[in-house]
Amino acid sequence: QVKLQQSGAELVKPGASVKLSCKTSGYTFSTSYMSWFKQIPGQSIEWIGMIYAGDGGTGYNQKFKGKATLTVDTSSSTAYMDLSSLTTEDSAVYFCARVGELGFAYWGQGTLVTVSS
Amino acid sequence: DIQMTQSPASLSASLEEIVTITCKASQGIDDYLSWYQQKPGKSPQLLIYDATSLADGVPSRFSGSRSGTQYSLKISRPQVDDSGIYYCLQSYSTPLTFGSGTKLEIK
Numbered sequence: 001q002v003k004l005q006q007s008g009a010e011l012v013k014p015g016a017s018v019k020l021s022c023k024t025s026g027y028t029f030s031t032s033y034m035s036w037f038k039q040i041p042g043q044s045i046e047w048i049g050m051i052y053a054g055d056g057g058t059g060y061n062q063k064f065k066g067k068a069t070l071t072v073d074t075s076s077s078t079a080y081m082d083l084s085s086l087t088t089e090d091s092a093v094y095f096c097a098r099v100g101e102l103g104f105a106y107w108g109q110g111t112l113v114t115v116s117s
Numbered sequence: 118d119i120q121m122t123q124s125p126a127s128l129s130a131s132l133e134e135i136v137t138i139t140c141k142a143s144q145g146i147d148d149y150l151s152w153y154q155q156k157p158g159k160s161p162q163l164l165i166y167d168a169t170s171l172a173d174g175v176p177s178r179f180s181g182s183r184s185g186t187q188y189s190l191k192i193s194r195p196q197v198d199d200s201g202i203y204y205c206l207q208s209y210s211t212p213l214t215f216g217s218g219t220k221l222e223i224k
Binding site for chain 2: 035044045046047059061062063095097102103104105107108109110
């Protein structure tokens with residue numbers, strides 16, 4: 001069955017960067033798209049962007065350009081998201097989700113990122 | 118960006134009621150609309166895709182409809198387990214955008 005396993009919670013200092021991972025199994029990763037989302041606790045969800053694992057092609061929400069960088073490693077069927085120059089406003093739960101023709105049916109469990117000195 | 122105006126922000130319903138949640142798109146989205154349920158500390162779960170299609174494994178008490186640019190999620194005879202936060206999502210154009218969410222309590 002399809003699984004998306006995200007990396008564990010991160011506590012990072014302001015100004016630092018962090019790399020989140022989303023390891024997949026149960027489907028053909030190399031011909032699929034992956035999206036990433038941000039959710040501040042108690043708030044709605046924002047779409048960060050998506051990446052096509054076949055060629056690494058990306059599309060970003062303008063709001064997150066320069067903040068998030070999406071990459072993939074097809075050898076390990078893993079998607080990554082780098083978040084740079086972190087501020088307290090980047091403290092949130094970040095989700096990966098497989099882009100499917102029938103909506104986002106498969107999600108990772110989320111990674112909590114806390115930015116604090 | 119396409120704005121999704123979701124209402125109500127919260128509601129409480131009994132087991133015998135019909136619950137309706139709506140999302141109005143700021144422009145036409147050609148039924149590229151999905152609905153999700155989220156429980157505390159969990160990732161969103163797909164309920165409806167393409168505005169009216171029921172996702173695999175989702176109970177038939179959930180249904181989706183459209184009238185113009187307004188989309189609705191209906192829950193007929195909700196169960197206590199249906200409590201949670203519901204979101205709509207438009208995937209017609211990027212950036213994808215969610216509604217603000219509806220917190221549902223089933224008494």
